[in-house]
Amino acid sequence: MDFWQRYRAIDARDTRFDGQFFTAVSSTGIYCRPSCPARTPKAENVTFYETSAAAHEAGYRACKRCLPEAVPGTPAWNIRSDVAGRAMRLINDGVITREGVDGLAHRLGYSARQLNRILSHELGAGPLSLARASRAQTARTLLVSTDMLLADVAFASGFNSVRQFNDTIGEVFAMTPTALRATGAKSGVRRGAAAPTALTLNLPYREPFDPGIFDFLAVRAIPGIEVARSEADGTRSYGRTLRLPRSTASFFVVYNPSTPGKPLQLTATAVDLHDLPALLSRVRRLFDLDADPQAIDEALGMDPRLTGRIKTIPGIRVPGAVDPQELLIRAMIGQQITVAAARTALTQLSVVGSLAGAPSPGLERLFPTAAEIAEHGRELLRGPRRRIESVIAAAEAMATGALELGYGDDVAALERKLLPLPGVGPWTVGYVAMRVLGAPDVFLANDAAVRNGLRVLPPGADLSPDFGEVSPWRSYATMHLWRAAAKPKDS
Structure with a gap:
């Protein structure tokens, strides 16, 4: 979006753009979300930033009226497969808090100095500032939503000390943590007391x-x-x-x-x-x-094969993954068999998983680690020998560190890492990219459920068989096809 497209969005107070960019106003020294109900500022006083961290770096404070940190994150971090997008996925996962800037840079294949220069150029702020903004956002959520002790909120948000937490909250929000917490009480957001665990x-x-x-x-x-x-x-x-x-x-x-x-x-x-x-x-x-479902549905709805489904099922989502290694194992076991058969095989395998430290009703175990699968998988998995050996080989590679995959990868990196493995083909790579990376433009053309879903949709004789017209949202088209195959009457 150019300046005037963004300016029209803030003039219309369009909530679709909340979290996708931030509006800083030089005459007030604050930055807002696009839908802020305050009077639209004069264009000559407005600067738009890609991230709240960039607004912080430029000396602006968060608006107390619209609370720009209380919005969904930008979908750009999934759409973008460049260094900036990959870095933001890792920063949001807490990598800087655990490993520092050097650890983040190593994961991305750059020096810390190079990474700082890239992120400052692309996003208007360096990695430390981006991590600081992410911590502030987490802290605000915990302050207004829970009764956790302030010290617990500080460490839960990734701050190294209570003093650092207090200073950051004051700089970002121009409020003390206690005053910020009170805004949640006034709006009725807060819940009952919450223990640190x-x-x-x-x-x-x-x-x-x-x-x-x-x-x-x-x-x-x-x-x-x-x-x-x-x-x-x-x-x-x-x-x-x-x-x-x-x-x-x-x-x-x-x-x-x-x-x-x-x-x-x-x-x-x-x-x-x-x-x-x-x-x-x-x-x-x-x-x-x-995700930005309105933008996605608008693009998908332009394809006559999907128009009816978009009206019936607006806002479809692409499920992600909470553990990249687990998702690879699940994908390899599930390829070329039904969902029910894959679930049965994974249930058999799950018995070697460690017991949960504090089990909840129905949640007693953890998914097996790569090392546990490598050690016990041959005894528990059933099916063609080649498929079992492929799963074991992948588990052994992950257990020894020979294979590393995570949220900081891009699709090309996944292909380089996974395709050399026995039993891994383009379908597996595409499925892992959809769910681990949130890659929005994956179309699993050879998937049996996708082919079945195509039979349910209206014909598209003059349209691309791979749904190229709806790029870069073909992962969402894939989800609609899976849904059509499972529940044809939904259309």
């Missing part, structure tokens, strides 16, 4: 939101590791255990369409405070909560 909060997202993602996760849920429920009133829930950088945890996400605002509510238990930023980032990725 458990918290409940709402997850912001852009409307519309298709709850069908809960069904996708439910049919693939592994007993003991995942739990999914659907109630008669339309309430959906999904929970699971997972490993985080410093600890293990479990969480539940609940969607109730009858609740005002239709919030997605996250409840996390038995989580180390230092791992909260990573947990929040991974849950958001799992439910694709930073």
Whole structure:
């Protein structure tokens, strides 16, 4: 978007652009979200920034009226596969807090100096400033949503000290942490008391939101590791255990369409405070909560094969992954067999997973590590010998560190890492890219369910068989085809 497109968006107070850019006003010294209800500033006083960190760096403070940090993240970090996009995915996962700028730079294949120069040029702020803004956003969420002690909020947000936390909150929001917490009490956002090991909060997202993602996760849920429920009133829930950088945890996400605002509510238990930023980032990725569904649906709706489905199922999401290594194993086991058969095989394999540290009802185990699969997989997996050996080879490579994959990869890097593995082909790489990276433009043409979904859609004789017309949103077209294959009547 150019300056005047963005200016028209803020003049219209268009909520679709909240989180996608930030509006700084020189006459007031503050920055806002595009939908801020304040009077539209004069164009000559406005500067637009890609990130809130860039606005901080330029000396602006967050608006107390529109709270620009309380918005979904920008979808650009999934759309962009360049260094800036890959860096933001890792920063949001807490890599700088755990490994520092040098660790982030090493993961991306650059020196710290090069990375600082790239991010400053592309995003208007260096990696430390971007991480600081991410911590401030997490802190604001915890302050207004929970009754956690201020010291617990500080460390849960990734700050190294309470003093650093207080200074940052004051600089970013021009408020003390206590005053910022009071804004949540006034708006009725806050919930009951939360212990340091458990918290409940709402997850912001852009409307519309298709709850069908809960069904996708439910049919693939592994007993003991995942739990999914659907109630008669339309309430959906999904929970699971997972490993985080410093600890293990479990969480539940609940969607109730009858609740005002239709919030997605996250409840996390038995989580180390230092791992909260990573947990929040991974849950958001799992439910694709930073997507811009109106822009996606508008593009998909231009294809006559999908027009009817977009009207029926607006806001479809691409499920992410909370553990890249786990997702690769699941993809390899699930290729060329049905979803039900894959779930059975994964259930058999799951018995070697470690017991959860603080089990919840229905959540007793963790998904097996790569080392556990490498050691016990041959005894538990059934099927063609070549497929079993392929899974074991991949598990051994991940267990020894010969194969590393994560949120900082791009599609080309995944291809280089995965295609040499036995039993891994383009379908596996594409599926992993969709779910681990959130790659928006993957079309799994050889997938059996995709072919079945095509038979349900209206014909498109003059259109590209790979849905090239809707690029860069073909991952979402794939989700519609899977849904059509599973529930043809939805169309």
